[in-house]
Amino acid sequence: MPRSGAEARRRLQQAALELYRERGFDRTTTAEIAARAGLNERTFFRHFPDKREVLFDGESDLRASLTRAVAEAPDGLQPLDLLLHAFREVEHILEDNRPFAEPRLQVIAATPALRERDLAKAASIAEAVAQALRQRGVADRLADLAAHTGWAAFHQAAQAWIDDPSQSLDVHLLQAFDDLRALCLTTPAGDSGR
Structure with a gap:
């Protein structure tokens, strides 16, 4: 598990970027991003309001x-x-x-x-x-x-x-x-x- 909120954010951003490149933005869900980062979807929404914003942090x-x-x-x-x-x-x-x-x-x-x-x-x-x-x-x-x-x-x-x-x-x-x-x-x- 990430030790800090900053580490969780970084992992979510990296996971989102990887998935968007592999599958495309439209075919990627926030649950998939969270899973790739080793987190849950609730954690995703604690850090980002939507799956677009993860790239604009x-x-x-x-x-x-x-x-x-x-x-x-x-x-x-x-x-x-x-x-x-x-x-x-x-x-x-x-x-x-x-x-x-x-x-x-x-x-x-x-x-x-x-x-x-x-x-x-x-x-x-x-x-x-x-x-x-x-x-x-x-x-x-x-x-x-x-x-x-x-x-x-x-x-x-x-x-x-x-x-x-x-x-x-x-x-x-x-x-x-x-x-x-x-x-x-x-x-x-x-x-x-x-």
């Missing part, structure tokens, strides 16, 4: 760490630079969890119900980041745009890191923000400098 910690990093970033940074600083502060969360993150992303990509949950979680994080930017004095409209754009760049960097582990997440993150800046400087075709 840690999202609230990421959101809290990210909003704290925005709040504690140095003064004088422009919104995107502020976000880059904050994402660099929390990238260790993904790096520490890489063995779980890679197969997790594959399961999510293959499962519409999980993609929907992933989008809802991303929207929640982006809104929390936007609120943190507003608290730093960034105007509402710019805070929303920066938060959603910054989260997209962070997500792009994380996927690039999963696809190409030869470089650190930090290298991919810096590249994503450089690409974002380059997009902002690019003049659209047919635009004569209006």
Whole structure:
């Protein structure tokens, strides 16, 4: 038996991930996840409200760490630079969890119900980041745009890191923000400098 709640959660997450990869999300039950983890179904529901949430544990910690990093970033940074600083502060969360993150992303990509949950979680994080930017004095409209754009760049960097582990997440993150800046400087075709 697991000695701690954290150990039980980890075992449930690993069991769920294995079963989702073997059978698919839709064909896996919470009872099967609990059995694979050597626990009972009641224990599963003490830790997770449903079988989707087992793959999204840690999202609230990421959101809290990210909003704290925005709040504690140095003064004088422009919104995107502020976000880059904050994402660099929390990238260790993904790096520490890489063995779980890679197969997790594959399961999510293959499962519409999980993609929907992933989008809802991303929207929640982006809104929390936007609120943190507003608290730093960034105007509402710019805070929303920066938060959603910054989260997209962070997500792009994380996927690039999963696809190409030869470089650190930090290298991919810096590249994503450089690409974002380059997009902002690019003049659209047919635009004569209006």
